[in-house]
Each structure stands twice: as structure tokens, then as C-alpha cells.
Amino acid sequence: MTIIGIDLGTTNSLVSYWSENGSQLIPNALGKLLTPSVVSLDEDGKVLVGEIAKERMITHPEFSTSVFKRYMGTKKKIQLGATTYLPEELSALVIRSLKEDAEHYLGQSLHEAVISVPAYFSDAQKKATKRAGELAGLKIERLISEPTAAAISYGLHLNEAECKFLVFDLGGGTFDVSILELFDNVMEVRAVAGDNYLGGEDFTETLISMFLKHHSLIAADLDRKTQALIRKQAEQAKQAFCESKKVTMSVSKDDASLTFDISLDEYETATKPIFQKLKVPIERALHDAKLKIKDLDAILLVGGATKLPLIRSFVSRLFGQLAYAHVSPDEAVAIGAGVQAALKGKHAMLKEVFLTDVCPYTLGTSISIRKAQGFHESGHFLPIIERNTTIPVSKVDRLYTIYDNQKVINVDILQGEARLAKDNIFLGELNISVPPKPAGTEAIDIRFTYDINGLLEAEVIVISTGLKKTLVIEKDPGAMTPEEIAQSIAHLAQLKIHPRDQQENRLLIARGERLFEENIGSLRHEIGQLLRSFEDLLDQQHAEQITAERDRIKAIFNSIDAQGGL
Template sequence: MAIIGIDLGTTNSLAAVWRNGKSELIPNAAGDVLTPSVVSVDEDGGVLVGRAARDRLISHPERTAARFKRFMGTSKTYTLGSRTFTPEDLSSLVLRALRQDAEACLGEPIEEAVVSVPAYFTEAQRAATKRAAALAGLKVERLVNEPSAAAVAGHIGREEEDKVCLVFDLGGGTLDVSLVERFSSVVSVTAVSGDNRLGGADFDLAVARGFCEDCGLDFGGLTPRQRELLVRQAEACKMALTSQEMVLMSVDDGTVSATLPLSNEWMIRKCGPLFRRMTAPIQRVFLDSGISFQDLDDLVLVGGSSHMPAVRRYIARFLHKDPARNSRPDTAVALGAGICAGMKARAGDLKELVLTDVCPFTLGVSRYNESEPERDLMSPIIERNSVLPSSKMGIYYTIRDGQDKVDVQVYQGEHRYCADNTLLGRLLVPVPPAPRGRQSIRIRFTYDINGLLEVEVVNEAGHAERLVLQNKDMSAEEAERRLKELSRLKLHPRDQEEYRAMVARGERLYAVTVGSLREQVGTLLDWYQKVLSSQEALKIAKATKRLDRFFDQAEAYLGDAALPPPEPSGDEEEEL
């Protein structure tokens, strides 16, 4: 049974499938690959999704909803006619339409999907996305970050091995920025940042407001229908400016009439604050990764809003780098999600491909603040941009004489004070009473690529408590299965067969060499063990290739002396 990849977008959504050795976009019932992420309820109570719904944004704005992805994971509701929907409900209707189109195209039932989400989506937003998929009849174990999907799409079919790419993903409602390293069959996300409230919809609104400002109109005083008409006209002009130097924006609905020539320069002036907001996430990923602007090999622009010449010029000028010409802004994320679906289905032609991702937010626990006891401090355990899956530990001590329990509070966020971050969960752990600072607990966080966090707390007596923080739609059986997978993270990479073989090869070379060559082999083995300790696939892949090349040269130099001793034959064993 096929697994499909889905790009659930703010403006448009797409689906793709891995078959015949490539990721293929799936057309909808109208023959298009883009399905507008719009839902409308008609007068008879019927639900419309896609293009038909989008056409009703102007004629029936009170019965139509768009751009609801921005409010995933919140309590916002939409009243369309006599019915009320949550953002998850509306997203599920779009996902259901994509599933039905995929079933019609592929001729088989679709029960599972890999869905892309903005890299900077919080755990609440990711959980909401999974709930929406479940409502659409889709099992979703894997969410893939949109820039990661775009990076994978760019990797397939390319010969270059070692490259650093910045993926700038400006969609209809969100901005994601990721630094990605490609090496051999490993695509590794090094750092992510973004803005969940910045996208093409904000530019549409800014253009509409700028138009009203220059034409002497009060945007806030217009009716909902007039505002929607103006925003749709602004969107059309914005899109026209991708291929024209000047466009004429004109609105006339009988009560409001105005005309104004627009240019990209005019748009940069009116949208100045939005452009400036784009640079902060870019600076953050370079700072977090330790990579400089000069090390950047490729600038990949993704998302429909990156078509805007003003955006392309602004980012190119800021980075002193021209965008890659072969990027596919509208379809790259969907194609990458299709590749990830193929990986999930264990397609034979994708077995060698490895995709690593990072944790977008810091995860930690509360720590006593001696200077301000009423304001606990955040103590990070897994910091943002740590490679996933990740398993890390911190040691903490009692703060009061005779303390017999510790309240472990788990938080997500970047702020210094816990109150400014998001509380994910808590558990009480007993400790033997003792003077302050004499008893300790070890807190281990184990976090997987699908958003499952295991918190394990062990006191000095060996008593352990465990808290599993999971997406709300995950069954107990599914959580237990994933926990078994997580337990393997605690096995060191050096225990894996490939790496054991590389270490054994080095130890054999060390045994048959002397002098400076033996010293070199020993130094490289020590270095390799440290790289294995990082548990980062990209670093390990690079180190393994470097070590393999050195061992090849050493063995060629040593000739027959480097060969392993022959295996004893059966006769020899019998004689022994």
C-alpha cells in the first residue's frame, strides 16, 4: 500500500508519491497539482475544498476560510454558515481532499502519509497537524520539516557531495530558514529558525494597506467583503510583479473606487518592516551553526512567496549570494515529502539516503534561582538545533536540608525564566533525606524525530521515574513501540556494525605498523571515537569516509603486511 507525502501549505497544498525511482506530484480532480488550502460551506451545508472554495472568498467571505494553518494548535475557531470549525478541522478537510485525489490517481487506498510542517512549528502545532491527519483518515507517524524536505528534493539526482545550503522557505503564512549540509548519501539539517507569523499573506495585507494609504482610503473602515476584495487584488498585483516592472491596481465595487500604479520599489517601501523581519532568522541559523556567510555554497529559495523579485533581490543582497537557478519554489517541499514517504515505505532505491533533522526549540527543566526564588531558571538539556534523535543527560542536586522529593518540570523555549517558556509536563521523584546538595538526580531527555520525548529521572538509590510526552493523538501501543525505538539511541554508534568494522580495521593496522605511521593510526582512531560520541550522522559519515581513505593508502603502502591473518581451515582447527 502506497504512502504519500503531503505539503500542507497556508495558501496551497500538494501531494506526491515515490514511484518509478522518483517523486511524482499527484494531480487533483481538476488536473492541477496545487490545491488551494481554502474551505467553504455552501447554503445547503455542503463543504467545498480547493479552487471552488477559493472562488467564494469574495462572494461569500462569511462562509469561507483561508490561511487557517497559521492558527494550528490554538483555540481559534471559524464560523462558516451555521457550523463552527477549528483550524485542525479545516486542515483535515484539505488533507481528506488530497487523500481522495491520491486514491483516484493511484488506484489504491491511502492510509498513511508523511506530512511537512514549518521547521519552527511548536509541539502544540505539530500535534494539531497530526490530529488533522487522523481526522482525514490518515496515519501520520512522521512529520518532516519543510526546509528539510526541500533539501532532500534538491539532493536527489545530484552528484555534488559536500555542500552547505541555506534553504529560505517563504510560504503563504510562515517563514522557515535552515542551514543544510549535503554529504554523500547524508542530508543533514544543521540549524533552523523562522517566523510563524510572516508569509505571503502579510505582504498581501501590507500592499492592500499601502494602496489605501496612498489613495486616501480607510482600510479598517471597509466591509469584510471589500477588504477581502482588496487583499485578493493586492495578491494578484504582487504575483504580476514577478514578471512585470509595473502593474496597475484598481478597485471599483460601486462604493469604493481607486487606481494606483505599483512597482517592486513601491512594494519594498510599503513592506519594509516585513523585509527586515526576514533577516533575523537568517542571522540566527548562521550564529547557531558556527558557519559563516562565506562558507555558503547554495541559496535555495522555496515557497510561493519567494517568487517575488523584491524578496529574491533583498535576500541575495543580504547574503551576497545569487539564488540557485534550478530550485522549484512551489513544488520542492511536496517532492521532498514524497521522497520521505518513499524512505518511510523502505523503497529499495532510497535505502542509502539518510536525512537528519534538528530540534527547533530548547528542551530543559526548571532550576532553583537563588537570587529570585520565585522565578525559576531554565536549565537546558537538549538545546535547539541539536541533531535528532538525541539522548542527553543533566545532573541536579537538592536545594534544602532534609528534602525528600524533587519536582521535575519540563519546559520548551529559549527564555531565561521558565515562566516565559512552555510547560510540557512534570513529575515528582523521591530522594533520600539528607543535607542540602548531598543528594543528586540524573535527568535524561531522549527525543526522537517524530516528536516523542522521554524524560527519565534516576536518584542515587537507583529509583527511576519516567515521563513520556507524546502527541495527543498517539495511542499507548504506538508510544510503547516508539519508546523501544528510542531505547536504541542509548546504544552508542560505535556499537553499530559498520563502525565496529572501521575501528577493528584501524586496530589491526595499528598492530602491524611501527613508528610515525602507527602514531598516525592511533591518533586517527582516537579522533574517530570522539566523532562517534557525537552521534551525528553527518559528522560520522564524513569521518568514516576520511578514515577509509587513509586506511586504503596505508594498506597500499604496507602491501601484504597489512593483510589480516588467514582464517584457520577446518583441518587446522581439528589439529588444534
């Protein structure tokens, strides 16, 4: 049974599988490898995913949404029309679309997948990703970190006996830095660091802010459609800097055209704070791996944002070497996920690659410390498993009672790097009884065990009595209850994905609607006529005529987009 690999991205998602030619990407219904991670509901309540939904971000913003990966593992509700969704439910709709594309391409039903996640995702975010896959009807027994997946795809091509990589993974919404070492078919993660709220979207947001400031506009005062138009222009301007040193943003508002010219130098100056943020995880990862920049044999670029010249220039200057880019930054993670899927399926053709991973965050508990004045101060964080410890791992620490006749010891399980317990993330707690004796007499051993899938088990043993309590951390902040999961599965099962064989036609109409709203005058009139004639042809159901007319109108729309409309 084929196991697929899925790169669930903030901006785009991909699906892959292992064939006799290696890890192969699977095209979607439109023949493209990249499926935009955008979801929309049409007038009939059908789910639109990908390019069509992306077009509807402009024309139907209240029924469309994107960038929901940033909120995985939280209780944030996202509204589409009259219905609200959790981020993992929206991600499930994207995964379901990818699954159906793969089933159509491979000609078989699919039941299991390996999904990639940012290396710096918390346990809550990882489990939300796993739930998304399960809500989409797939068994998810294995998650693979995006940088590790990318390193696999690069590592199989580098042909180096031994090599130290730094994977610079800048996606649409997240930034990961991973340092890995490849030797004797072992891929060892040395250290990871990152920022789950830093990515290519921030470079887009910078242009949006510059546009709004130039025209003295406040985003909150604008309707959603105008905001969507500005975002689209900012995204296009960001991409235009790949070929030009000066770009123009232009948005129609209240029958007026608002334009903004910006040079590459101005853009670089405005994005300096973002680059300063990018340096922090890099420095932390190098520090934790006990390496210097000069120790690195290769820098690997991963994530769509790394295609921007600004990013590549920054990386080259920082590391003093050109980064590897012979595997597409958009595709590297999905290719690696396909390899991992084959490894899990024990594919006979594939030479085993042994992977090690690390715990991305420090795990510990809160303690009281004795102050110089003689009293105890509570609320201090005691790390038990330090960040970037190779997993699976099991570590133990011994703690003692702090006052006479203490009967209960509370053990809370925390995740984070802060000195004070209150500034870290609470995952769970255990209360265990101890015999009432003088302070410091009774002791407990706290053991944390963290496995390869990010499952944390906390065990507490009272030394004098042997009493033991165990807690497996499965419920995270933002997790869905079993009842909520059952309700969500039932709700998502009722939602119908727009038919595959109609997607090209639906995309053309969605694109035409977007162009109609973006333009005015005779051009708008012409677009409207083209849409009406195409819809009439669809009603007649003549396949050959529909294909020919679709190609003709598509060429016209390409010309309008290329000229920027007006």
C-alpha cells in the same frame, strides 16, 4: 501499498508518490498540481476545497476560510456559518481532498502518508499536523521538515559529492531557514531557525495597509466581503510586481471605485521591516551551524513567496550568489515528501538517503539560583537539550535540593529560548519525592530523550533511593483530547466533499458569482445571463453540450479577469 507524500501548505497544498520515473506530483480534479489551502461550505453543507473555495472567499466569506495553518497547535476556533472548526480539522479537510485526488489518480485506496511541516514548528504544531492526517483517514508515522524535503529534491539533482546548503523557505505563512550538509548519501541538518508567523501573507498585508491608509479606511469598519475584495486586489498587485514596476489596486465600495497606484520603489520601502525580520533567523542559523555566508555552496529557494522578484533580489544581495531555482519553489517540498514516502516504504528502486534532523527548540526545566545576597531566586531556565542538537538525542543534568528537609522536587518541562522560565512554553511536569535531609544533600538526575518524530520523554531519578518517574510529552498546549478527536472524526466523516466530476462546473459558477459581485452595469448583466444559461444546461445533463459551453464561458471569464473587469 503506496505511501503518498503531502506538502500541507499555508497557501497551497500538493500530493505526490514515487513511480519508476521518480517522485511525481498528482493533479487534482481540476487537472492542477496546486490545490489552494482554502475550505468553504456550500448551501447544502458540502465541503468545497481548493479553487472553488478560493473563489467563494469573495462571495461567501462567512462560509470560507484560509491561512489556518498559522494556527495549528492552538485552540483557536474558526467559524464557517454556524459551525466552528479547529485548524487541524480544516487541514484534515484539505488532506482528505488530496487523498481522494490521489486515490482517483492511482486507482487504489490509500492508508498512509508522509506529511511535511515547517522545520521551526513546535511539538504542539507537529502533533496537530499529525492529527490532521489521522482525522483525514491516513496513518501518519513520519513527518518530514519542509526544508529537508526540499533539500532532498534538490540534492538528488545537484550531483555534488559534498555540499553545504542553506534552504530559504518562505511560504505563505511561515519562514524557515535550514542549513544542511550533503555527503555520502547522508543529508545532515546542521541548524534550523525561523518564524512561524512570517511569510508571503505579510507582503500581502503590507499592500492592504497601504491601500487602507491611502483611502483613510479602517479594516474593522469594513464588512467581510469588502475586506476579501481588498485582499484579492492586494494579492494580484503583489503578483503583478513580477512583471511591472507600477500597479493599480481597484475596489468597488458603495457604488464607487476606490483605486490606488503604487510603484515598486514605494512597495520596497514599505516592506523593509519584513526583510529585517527575515535576516534574524538567517543569522541565528548560521551562528548555530558555526558557518559564515562564504562557507555555503548553494542557496535553495523554497515556497511560493520566493518567486517574487523582491525576495530573489534580497537573497542574491544578502548571500552574494544566485540561488538555485531549477526545481519549482512551489513543488520542491512535495517532491521531497514523495521521496521520503518511498524511503519509508523501502522502495527497491530508490537508493537510500540517510537523513538526520535537529531539535528546533531548546528543551529544559526551571531552577532556582543562589543570589549574591545568599537567598535563592526561582524561575530561571536551565537548557538540557539545546536547539539544533542532532536527534535522536538523550541528555542528563543533575540537580540538588535547595533547602533543609525538602521532601518533593518539582520538575517542569519547558520549550523555548528565554532566560526566564515564565517566558518559555510549558509542556508538562513531574513531582518526585526525596528523603528529607539537609539542603544540597539529595540529588536527582533529569534525563530528556528526544526522538526523530519529535517525541520527548522526561525521566527523573532520585540518586539516593533509585526512585524513578517518567513522563512522555504527548499532550501539548492546544492538543485535542481523545474524546474531542473521536467527536471530530465522527463530524468530519459526515461532511461530504463536493463530487469530483462536478468540480469544473462548480468552479465556473463560483468564479462567475465572484465576477458578478466585482462588476456593475452591462458587464454584470452579461455575467448573470451566462450563469443562468449554464445552470439551465446543467439541469438538462447533456455532457458534450455542458463541456463546450463551459469552455466558451471560461474564455469569456478569462477575458474579463485579464481586463480587470470594469
